[in-house]
Amino acid sequence: MARTLEFGQDYVETLELADGTPVRLRPIQPSDKDQLARGLARLSPESRYLRFFTEKSHLSTQELAYLTEVDGVDHFALVAVHRETGEGIGVARFVRLAPEGDDAGDAHVAEAAVVVLDEFQNRGLGSLLLRRLSAAALERGIDRFAAEILGENQRIRHVLAAVSPDTEFVQDDDSIHAHVPLVAPAPDAPTDSLAHRLLAEVASGALELRHRLMVLKRTASS
Structure with a gap:
């Protein structure tokens, strides 16, 4: 019998951020292409650079398809929608490095990224998306996130200086490649662990998923 995923296609969560912003979380859908394109246009140049390692101004048709037409197992994404406006204000995703069931160790590793529109940053949305993304990854057999960090980011360098022996x-x-183990937290566990601090950098834009978009760009231009 197929197992039921808490963060499956039927997952919907309605809540409010600490400042009262009404938000709905749900899996990304193919119909979110226009929302994703509008979201990129609303990002500041700095946020775009941190997200894509370049000042990306638009997403191609191929990129939009890749980012929204996901299988929910090896490629999973959550969107945060403002309940009053209906507009997307954040997205979190992971992409497994090898397909589920692959004998390679990479089947338990995924690249991860979280991005939040500038006007909704520093409200706890990035951390919220990150917690849900980590939980979704764990129930799909992923136990480690891999991320690429801009080497110029001093804040993450300070975090890496205090890295645990198990972190590579x-x-x-x-740039710096970080490999962060995921552990299901106890209900009363503190959120200042190394893994949480490293993953929190994702929410701030310091850890980014870009490899597959670069591959798509090279494929489109060839």
């Missing part, structure tokens, strides 16, 4: 990181030119 590699300097690669102007």
